[in-house]
Amino acid sequence: MLEVEGVSKIYGGERRGFFGRAPQVHALSDVSLSVRRGESFGLVGESGSGKTTLTRCLLRLEEVSAGTIRFDGDDIGRLSAAGLRALRARVGIVFQDPYASLNPRMSIADIVCEPMEIHRARLGLDGRGRRDRAAELLERVGLGPQHLGRFPHEFSGGQRQRIGIARALATGPDFLILDEPTSALDVSVQAQVLNLLHDLQAQLGLTYFFISHDLGVIRYVCDRVALIYRGRLVEVGATEAVFQNPASDYARSLIAAMPDPDPDRSPFGPRFPG
Protein backbone atom coordinates (compact mmCIF):
# COMPACT_ATOMS: atom_id res chain seq x y z
CA MET A 1 0.00 0.00 0.00
CA LEU A 2 2.87 2.32 0.83
CA GLU A 3 6.28 2.10 -0.79
CA VAL A 4 9.12 4.32 0.29
CA GLU A 5 12.10 4.01 -1.99
CA GLY A 6 15.50 5.57 -1.40
CA VAL A 7 14.06 8.60 0.38
CA SER A 8 16.40 11.28 1.70
CA LYS A 9 15.49 14.57 3.28
CA ILE A 10 17.97 17.34 3.89
CA TYR A 11 16.87 20.42 5.81
CA GLY A 12 18.74 23.70 5.58
CA GLY A 13 21.46 24.64 3.12
CA GLU A 14 19.55 27.74 1.97
CA ARG A 15 21.45 31.00 1.55
CA ARG A 16 21.82 33.23 4.59
CA GLY A 17 23.11 36.73 3.90
CA PHE A 18 25.77 37.22 1.22
CA PHE A 19 28.24 34.50 2.10
CA GLY A 20 26.64 32.03 4.46
CA ARG A 21 24.32 29.05 4.20
CA ALA A 22 22.12 27.50 6.87
CA PRO A 23 23.68 24.32 8.21
CA GLN A 24 22.40 21.14 6.60
CA VAL A 25 20.65 18.40 8.55
CA HIS A 26 20.36 14.98 6.93
CA ALA A 27 17.06 14.04 8.57
CA LEU A 28 16.53 10.97 6.33
CA SER A 29 19.18 9.10 4.33
CA ASP A 30 18.19 6.57 1.68
CA VAL A 31 15.19 5.14 3.53
CA SER A 32 13.32 2.27 1.85
CA LEU A 33 10.40 0.35 3.32
CA SER A 34 6.99 -0.92 2.31
CA VAL A 35 3.77 -1.26 4.26
CA ARG A 36 1.31 -3.95 3.22
CA ARG A 37 -2.43 -3.41 3.17
CA GLY A 38 -4.05 -4.39 6.47
CA GLU A 39 -0.87 -4.74 8.50
CA SER A 40 0.48 -2.78 11.45
CA PHE A 41 3.91 -1.50 10.61
CA GLY A 42 6.02 -0.08 13.42
CA LEU A 43 8.65 2.62 13.11
CA VAL A 44 10.95 2.81 16.12
CA GLY A 45 13.64 5.36 16.77
CA GLU A 46 14.88 7.73 19.40
CA SER A 47 14.13 11.45 19.43
CA GLY A 48 15.57 13.21 16.38
CA SER A 49 15.97 9.99 14.34
CA GLY A 50 13.66 11.23 11.56
CA LYS A 51 10.28 9.62 12.35
CA THR A 52 8.28 12.84 12.13
CA THR A 53 10.14 13.90 9.01
CA LEU A 54 9.21 10.63 7.32
CA THR A 55 5.51 11.00 8.21
CA ARG A 56 5.53 14.59 6.97
CA CYS A 57 7.01 13.36 3.70
CA LEU A 58 4.30 10.64 3.46
CA LEU A 59 1.62 13.34 3.53
CA ARG A 60 3.72 15.60 1.33
CA LEU A 61 3.83 18.26 4.00
CA GLU A 62 7.56 18.15 3.18
CA GLU A 63 9.09 17.51 -0.23
CA VAL A 64 11.68 14.74 -0.28
CA SER A 65 15.22 15.67 -1.35
CA ALA A 66 15.61 12.34 -3.17
CA GLY A 67 13.69 9.11 -3.69
CA THR A 68 10.02 8.32 -4.22
CA ILE A 69 6.99 7.54 -2.08
CA ARG A 70 4.13 5.61 -3.64
CA PHE A 71 0.71 5.28 -2.07
CA ASP A 72 -1.46 2.65 -3.72
CA GLY A 73 0.87 2.79 -6.70
CA ASP A 74 0.73 6.58 -7.18
CA ASP A 75 3.93 8.58 -6.84
CA ILE A 76 2.83 11.18 -4.30
CA GLY A 77 5.47 13.61 -5.59
CA ARG A 78 3.48 13.80 -8.85
CA LEU A 79 -0.02 14.16 -7.45
CA SER A 80 -2.22 17.01 -8.64
CA ALA A 81 -3.84 19.29 -6.02
CA ALA A 82 -6.98 17.10 -6.22
CA GLY A 83 -4.88 13.94 -5.89
CA LEU A 84 -3.16 15.36 -2.83
CA ARG A 85 -6.51 16.19 -1.21
CA ALA A 86 -7.67 12.63 -1.87
CA LEU A 87 -4.46 11.27 -0.31
CA ARG A 88 -4.94 13.37 2.81
CA ALA A 89 -8.54 12.13 3.15
CA ARG A 90 -7.32 8.53 2.93
CA VAL A 91 -4.58 8.97 5.51
CA GLY A 92 -5.67 9.79 9.08
CA ILE A 93 -3.32 10.82 11.87
CA VAL A 94 -3.55 10.28 15.60
CA PHE A 95 -1.17 12.52 17.51
CA GLN A 96 0.82 11.79 20.61
CA ASP A 97 -0.57 14.26 23.06
CA PRO A 98 -4.36 14.20 23.44
CA TYR A 99 -4.12 17.31 25.65
CA ALA A 100 -2.35 19.45 23.07
CA SER A 101 -3.97 18.10 19.91
CA LEU A 102 -7.60 18.97 20.71
CA ASN A 103 -8.53 22.66 20.57
CA PRO A 104 -9.91 23.47 24.05
CA ARG A 105 -12.35 26.02 22.61
CA MET A 106 -14.01 23.61 20.19
CA SER A 107 -16.82 21.22 21.12
CA ILE A 108 -16.29 17.52 20.45
CA ALA A 109 -18.80 17.76 17.58
CA ASP A 110 -16.79 20.56 15.96
CA ILE A 111 -13.48 18.71 16.49
CA VAL A 112 -14.73 15.51 14.86
CA CYS A 113 -16.62 17.36 12.10
CA GLU A 114 -13.71 19.63 11.13
CA PRO A 115 -11.96 17.15 8.79
CA MET A 116 -15.34 16.33 7.20
CA GLU A 117 -15.81 20.04 6.49
CA ILE A 118 -12.35 20.33 4.96
CA HIS A 119 -13.15 17.33 2.72
CA ARG A 120 -16.88 18.08 2.29
CA ALA A 121 -16.80 18.06 -1.50
CA ARG A 122 -15.41 14.54 -1.44
CA LEU A 123 -17.64 13.21 1.33
CA GLY A 124 -20.87 14.88 0.16
CA LEU A 125 -22.26 15.31 3.69
CA ASP A 126 -24.30 18.32 4.79
CA GLY A 127 -24.12 19.71 8.35
CA ARG A 128 -26.66 17.19 9.62
CA GLY A 129 -24.89 14.32 7.90
CA ARG A 130 -21.56 15.36 9.39
CA ARG A 131 -23.03 15.51 12.89
CA ASP A 132 -24.66 12.10 12.47
CA ARG A 133 -21.34 10.68 11.33
CA ALA A 134 -19.57 12.32 14.30
CA ALA A 135 -22.08 10.64 16.65
CA GLU A 136 -21.49 7.30 14.94
CA LEU A 137 -17.71 7.71 15.22
CA LEU A 138 -17.92 8.57 18.92
CA GLU A 139 -19.89 5.40 19.42
CA ARG A 140 -17.26 3.40 17.53
CA VAL A 141 -14.50 4.63 19.83
CA GLY A 142 -16.51 3.78 22.95
CA LEU A 143 -17.94 7.21 23.77
CA GLY A 144 -21.62 7.96 23.29
CA PRO A 145 -23.16 10.70 21.12
CA GLN A 146 -24.22 12.46 24.34
CA HIS A 147 -20.65 13.81 24.47
CA LEU A 148 -20.93 15.79 21.22
CA GLY A 149 -21.69 19.11 22.92
CA ARG A 150 -18.95 18.81 25.55
CA PHE A 151 -15.42 20.25 25.51
CA PRO A 152 -11.99 18.55 25.74
CA HIS A 153 -11.26 19.61 29.36
CA GLU A 154 -14.23 17.52 30.50
CA PHE A 155 -12.51 14.28 29.44
CA SER A 156 -9.69 12.10 30.78
CA GLY A 157 -6.52 11.47 28.75
CA GLY A 158 -7.77 8.12 27.47
CA GLN A 159 -11.13 9.60 26.47
CA ARG A 160 -9.41 12.47 24.69
CA GLN A 161 -7.32 10.03 22.73
CA ARG A 162 -10.54 8.22 21.75
CA ILE A 163 -11.82 11.58 20.47
CA GLY A 164 -8.53 12.02 18.56
CA ILE A 165 -9.07 8.60 16.98
CA ALA A 166 -12.68 9.49 16.04
CA ARG A 167 -11.36 12.66 14.37
CA ALA A 168 -8.68 10.67 12.51
CA LEU A 169 -11.43 8.38 11.15
CA ALA A 170 -13.74 11.22 10.13
CA THR A 171 -12.85 11.28 6.43
CA GLY A 172 -13.08 7.47 6.14
CA PRO A 173 -9.34 6.80 5.77
CA ASP A 174 -7.92 3.36 5.08
CA PHE A 175 -4.43 4.20 6.40
CA LEU A 176 -3.73 5.60 9.86
CA ILE A 177 -0.50 7.16 11.05
CA LEU A 178 -0.37 6.63 14.81
CA ASP A 179 2.29 8.96 16.17
CA GLU A 180 3.08 7.68 19.68
CA PRO A 181 -0.68 7.44 20.33
CA THR A 182 -0.38 6.04 23.85
CA SER A 183 2.87 7.40 25.23
CA ALA A 184 1.15 10.26 27.10
CA LEU A 185 -1.28 7.85 28.81
CA ASP A 186 -1.15 5.73 31.98
CA VAL A 187 -0.22 2.11 31.35
CA SER A 188 -3.71 0.76 32.17
CA VAL A 189 -5.29 3.26 29.77
CA GLN A 190 -2.65 2.51 27.12
CA ALA A 191 -3.81 -1.10 26.92
CA GLN A 192 -7.45 -0.01 26.45
CA VAL A 193 -6.55 2.40 23.66
CA LEU A 194 -4.33 -0.21 21.96
CA ASN A 195 -7.14 -2.74 22.12
CA LEU A 196 -9.56 -0.20 20.65
CA LEU A 197 -7.10 0.42 17.80
CA HIS A 198 -6.85 -3.32 17.24
CA ASP A 199 -10.64 -3.70 17.07
CA LEU A 200 -11.01 -0.73 14.71
CA GLN A 201 -8.36 -2.16 12.43
CA ALA A 202 -10.27 -5.44 12.16
CA GLN A 203 -13.67 -3.74 11.72
CA LEU A 204 -12.60 -1.13 9.20
CA GLY A 205 -9.78 -2.93 7.38
CA LEU A 206 -7.27 -0.26 8.32
CA THR A 207 -3.53 -0.25 7.70
CA TYR A 208 -1.44 1.18 10.54
CA PHE A 209 1.85 3.04 10.47
CA PHE A 210 2.69 3.04 14.15
CA ILE A 211 5.45 5.31 15.44
CA SER A 212 6.89 4.71 18.86
CA HIS A 213 10.02 4.61 20.90
CA ASP A 214 8.41 2.02 23.18
CA LEU A 215 9.46 -1.41 22.01
CA GLY A 216 6.98 -3.11 24.36
CA VAL A 217 4.09 -1.37 22.62
CA ILE A 218 5.53 -2.09 19.18
CA ARG A 219 5.93 -5.77 19.98
CA TYR A 220 2.38 -5.90 21.24
CA VAL A 221 0.86 -4.17 18.23
CA CYS A 222 2.97 -4.52 15.09
CA ASP A 223 3.33 -7.27 12.50
CA ARG A 224 6.52 -5.78 11.13
CA VAL A 225 8.90 -3.19 12.42
CA ALA A 226 11.59 -0.86 11.11
CA LEU A 227 14.29 0.64 13.31
CA ILE A 228 15.59 4.05 12.36
CA TYR A 229 18.76 5.59 13.71
CA ARG A 230 19.98 9.07 12.75
CA GLY A 231 17.86 9.08 9.60
CA ARG A 232 18.91 5.62 8.38
CA LEU A 233 16.95 2.39 8.58
CA VAL A 234 19.10 -0.09 10.41
CA GLU A 235 16.69 -3.02 10.41
CA VAL A 236 13.32 -4.02 8.94
CA GLY A 237 11.54 -7.31 9.51
CA ALA A 238 8.75 -9.31 11.09
CA THR A 239 8.42 -8.05 14.66
CA GLU A 240 9.02 -11.38 16.37
CA ALA A 241 12.00 -12.16 14.14
CA VAL A 242 13.58 -8.79 14.96
CA PHE A 243 12.97 -9.29 18.68
CA GLN A 244 14.18 -12.87 18.81
CA ASN A 245 17.01 -12.60 16.37
CA PRO A 246 18.06 -8.97 15.89
CA ALA A 247 20.54 -8.51 13.07
CA SER A 248 21.94 -5.09 13.93
CA ASP A 249 23.90 -3.91 16.97
CA TYR A 250 21.36 -1.11 17.34
CA ALA A 251 18.42 -3.55 17.57
CA ARG A 252 20.35 -5.70 20.04
CA SER A 253 21.12 -2.72 22.26
CA LEU A 254 17.50 -1.49 22.17
CA ILE A 255 16.15 -4.91 23.04
CA ALA A 256 18.71 -5.43 25.80
CA ALA A 257 17.58 -2.11 27.32
CA MET A 258 13.91 -3.15 27.39
CA PRO A 259 12.55 -3.56 30.90
CA ASP A 260 10.86 -6.87 30.10
CA PRO A 261 11.37 -8.48 26.71
CA ASP A 262 8.75 -11.16 27.33
CA PRO A 263 5.42 -9.98 25.81
CA ASP A 264 3.47 -12.43 27.95
CA ARG A 265 4.72 -10.56 30.99
CA SER A 266 4.54 -7.05 29.55
CA PRO A 267 2.13 -4.55 31.14
CA PHE A 268 -0.20 -5.26 28.21
CA GLY A 269 -0.32 -9.02 28.65
CA PRO A 270 0.09 -11.29 25.63
CA ARG A 271 -0.25 -9.83 22.20
CA PHE A 272 -3.87 -8.83 21.60
CA PRO A 273 -5.64 -11.34 23.79
CA GLY A 274 -8.83 -12.63 22.20
Ligand SMILES: Nc1ncnc2c1ncn2[C@@H]1O[C@H](COP(=O)(O)OP(=O)(O)OP(=O)(O)O)[C@@H](O)[C@H]1O
Ligand atom coordinates in the same frame (compact mmCIF):
# COMPACT_ATOMS: atom_id res chain seq x y z
N1 LIG B 1 12.07 22.00 9.71
C1 LIG B 1 13.28 21.55 10.07
N2 LIG B 1 14.38 22.27 9.78
C2 LIG B 1 15.62 21.82 10.11
N3 LIG B 1 15.86 20.65 10.74
C3 LIG B 1 14.80 19.89 11.07
C4 LIG B 1 13.46 20.30 10.77
N4 LIG B 1 12.61 19.33 11.21
C5 LIG B 1 13.38 18.37 11.77
N5 LIG B 1 14.69 18.70 11.68
C6 LIG B 1 15.83 17.88 12.15
O1 LIG B 1 15.75 16.62 11.49
C7 LIG B 1 16.12 15.58 12.38
C8 LIG B 1 14.99 14.58 12.48
O2 LIG B 1 13.91 15.19 13.19
P1 LIG B 1 12.49 14.49 13.40
O3 LIG B 1 11.60 15.51 14.05
O4 LIG B 1 12.02 13.91 12.12
O5 LIG B 1 12.84 13.33 14.45
P2 LIG B 1 11.86 12.41 15.30
O6 LIG B 1 12.44 11.03 15.23
O7 LIG B 1 10.47 12.59 14.86
O8 LIG B 1 12.03 12.99 16.78
P3 LIG B 1 10.93 13.04 17.96
O9 LIG B 1 10.73 11.63 18.41
O10 LIG B 1 11.60 13.89 18.99
O11 LIG B 1 9.69 13.68 17.41
C9 LIG B 1 16.48 16.22 13.70
O12 LIG B 1 17.88 16.41 13.72
C10 LIG B 1 15.76 17.55 13.64
O13 LIG B 1 16.43 18.53 14.41
